[in-house]
Amino acid sequence: MPSQVQLRDYEVTGPALDQRVLPSLPARQPARLGGGDATIWLLGPLARTPWELARARLEAIGAVRSDYLPSWLEAGTAEWAQRQVVWVSAADAIVGTLASPPADMKLTDKLRALAAAARAAHALHEHGLLHGAICPQSVVLLGRAGTQAEAFGGSVGAGASAQPPRGVLGPASLADGKQPVAHVGYPPLGYLDPQLLRGEGGRWSDIWGLGATLHQLLTGSAPFGQLEAVPVVQGLAQLLAAPPPRPEATGPLVGLVNACLSLDPLDRPPTARDVAEQLEEGAARWY
């Protein structure tokens, strides 16, 4: 019998949080958890995955503590929609994701949010875990809604207290690198490492996802968006054979994009922390 998040334990306190961006619900924790605010994150269904396997992965992922990961409270399955995997975190104000950021968010801040996600990925990697689904939608932005760019743009006055949204890396897939995509969670094909698809996934697969997300930030389009515009069989076949040509990114971080999206993992940055450092340097120096 799979564990079930008892939604009646949680009091849904408002509309779904920008659910076009991220399926989630604001809620209040039950008394047994302290009664504070919470966010219920909805993932995909577990119809194919034995709960015992998912449980072990969820616990392993939930045990990783990082400033760049959400503070997880519970995980289970949601009974009202086909056994969705459900994560519950202490509530932070979700203002968007890198797929749908606040309208006034600067590129500098987006790069810093992506850098935070890279550091989160590194934390997972150091615990032997692969995220497996890094894409713009998985980089979640937390902060006060309505962040004003002008309050942060250069001159910090006495009354300027608005902070840009900070990034965290959202729930990971249940990929393990060897059988990476059989279970809940894999990114759109445009962000899926071909090596992961061939059962040779590793930390370099998340680095691919970071690079593809960076490409999207710099150019406004997914690097391999054409893989998502065709039936999935065609997209997979194309990805297995070789990733299709992609629009070239430009600018100071183009080298990082190209490195992350190298077909051979040996040509990619060795760790996600390296990616984070280059992003932070680039954001500070060039953008």
Place this chain on the structure above:
Amino acid sequence: MRHLADKLEVLPGPGLVARFGEVTVWAGPQASTALQAHLVAQARQAAQAPRGGEQVANSIISVLQRGDPEPQSPFAVVGPGPGEALTLLLHGPVQAWDSGRWLAPQPVPGWMTAQVGRPWPLIVLPYGANPPPQSQQGNPFDLLAGVVPGSGFVLLRPPSAPPPTEAQLGVSAGAPLGLASQPGATAASPQGAASTSAEARPAAPSAFVGTPSSGPSPSSQAPSSQAPTAYSPALSAQAGGVGLSATPTQLAAVPMGPAPLDLRHVLVASSPPLPLASTASQGLGQERPEATGVYCDRGHFNHPGSTRCLRCGRAIAPGTPAATGPRPPVGVLLADDGSLWVLDKTYVIGADAASAPEVRGGTARAIQMRAGANHTMAAVHAEVRVSGWDAYLVDRGAEGGTYWQGPASQSWAQLGRSEQRELLDGSHLSCGGRVLTFLSCWPTPPGGAPSA
């Protein structure tokens, strides 16, 4: 005659699903807040109307005919129509499966409306989305009333309705992919499934002439990878809030299960860090069987017929001498529920594939699958055997049989008992009413080239 309320299962993902009475609406994340609110209000108003679906559809059509304010916004309306039929309105990039065919506005932007019988299941999805997992009979998931997030929905037979007659049965619920027709989907079903001929359907849909309407028949297409059923909501999203009101109190009551995983204080024995790329290749030899192939300049092992390394992309010169090395996976299996399985070793397919001796012994892996509607899946039903660089479909003698369809074929062939058939790139296999597609990344070797 009023029917028992159909069972409504919400599909996870971005979007909005609202149900009031027998009227259900879905709107994709691209739809504006105003549009979503309008759809919800229309559904609420028409909840008790005998032809509520038709009422909502006509109201929306009257707006569309004066000019479509959001041509790219996907949404759908389903509800009672004339007689026993359901009225179905599809707008923008959305598709519906009526247990016989796919319906979708074509071209997009556009909209269409149709009267359909009471097909079970009726599935509404964003255009190109992955199909939902097989619905489990007897599961408690049922949106009775309210507004919740969802990337689509599935209408199923009411829980207390009598079993459908053969005349009411359509193509099995395992077939909505459109990858290839199911073996049981033809009148001459080798499994003896219910007839699915057009004459047996309760009502022939009629298309309303508006903008170009009749949908494609993507029976030769598989759904795109958008909106996987997995974690990441892959659909494009726009900024802005949505005025949803999740009403869990209106959801079907469910039994209280065991406590969920408490992650606040979980302590898990730490695993070694993931290896770096520079060290990852060490130890592969012990995991993989050896085969004859060719090495690229960087030492990556490839199929003997490769002209380009799959790992690094470097060209492999013709005449590169063959060598023995650790064989990489031969391809992947894409299941009809969107899951992917990397073929690095043999797989056993069945309802309890983990019980197979070779799985327990570690020489094979399990793909546990439940049968499609009106089909049976044996505990160990079929096998995809990897031998050298090739994959073979092997029948394991289960009742119901195992079927194979070549990449260029439109018909299924049943394997003989214990027969095996080589899987070529793009081949389909079917067992228990479920369909999987084999995709290889390796070239078909020219005559004489070794495959093992």
